[in-house]
Amino acid sequence: MINTENAVVLLIDIQGKLAQKVVGSEELHQKVAQLVRGCEHFDVPVVWVEQLPEKLGATTSALADLMPNNTPVAKHTFSAFAEPRVAQTLRSLNRKQVILCGIETHICVYQTACDLLRHHYHVHLVTDGMSSCHPAHHQSGIAMMQQHGAWITVVEALLFEWQQHAGGSDFKAFLSLIK
Template sequence: MADASSNHVPVLFSFSVFSRPSSVPLGSGYEVLVQKFLSIYGSQIDVHRKFLIQVLSEEWGQYVDLPKGFAIAEKCKLRLVPLQSDIPTLGNLSPATTIFFCCDMQERFRPAIKYFGDIISVGQRLLQGARILGIPVIVSEQYPKGLGSTVQEMDLTGAKMVFPKTKFSMVLPEVEAVLAETPGARSIVLFGVETHVCIQQTALDLIGKGFEVHIVADATSSRSMMDRMFALERLARTGIIITTSESVLLQLVADKEHPKFKEIQNIIKASAPESGLLSKV
């Protein structure tokens, strides 16, 4: 029964011999259930496996390891079942289910990061597109006291969150709180520096939490092109989508008749810089 005060539904999540009570918002669908399940058991299972929902069967057996004082009023009607076969990641994007992550595009990195001017230019296009389409943007700054703020060329107006960090991954508790406040979020578009450090660790943390990750290759770089190349190859093998800024923006509008198409078209009218990044993807 739903709790009228919190508008949440109690749920019992079970895996192997462990069962844990939790809750999800009333009306939650499959993706919310999977993400909640992975948040509880993600360290114990292969988080890259896909799941389907199975309707109640008498063959499920009995619950074990129930939390103290937790009673079962009726058998669960649904369960999540991991699929053995891999399902290709389709990578569909829509504004309603997408969040942009801009990682550490800071002033002190300017002389060290290869083709930094190019990725700033492309990153700014992505920020413009996010504002036009109403997509939340989360921006990190690595130790800004020593490395400076985000470069002035990138307009952070309207960003949902700009936060300092010392951890390489952007997936910190405050970011997880923002993601939790956006239950429909499914896809993360990630760009910035460095590809083999903060981008890679952020991407792996995100897929570990059930998100689909798109890394924008023409807005992502490192000090070393070898580090960048092998990081992108490794991430692609995990099912992360390596894409480009124009592909992302046009996929988000999807139709020439989209009310914001003209504005997005103006952003990409001039092609993104064909820098030395091209031959190092």
């Protein structure tokens, strides 16, 4: 079970023109935005990375605008965890459940997942919050990460897992996240 006290979301490389070229870009943005709003609601930290932002561009404004008090970490490695600032941030948060979303599934998300698993993190893939330029690459990336031990989820299932209870004023606020 993924719990809010032990979870952190790692948002990977949803930036520049590539973010518009991946399969299902619009749905990807909607699902990741929903996840980011859920993180705010449940007080789950988001670590946000950008691959070579000086060359590939910044995170799309639709997502960056949801995190005005958060700053992305620039990386030059495919694995986000291989970037020392990201690894240090995750260690300092002392949360062992890392929820991955971003692009491309079979490259940066995959390499990040493998590194996290080797360092004994529990990796959860938000499969509707990640994509690649080719559908087969996305599906293969998910399968490869699963073979290494990553768990699969989707945004709505994750948010309901965090909510746990139906009812009360908190539930009404939660419902606004999933509609």
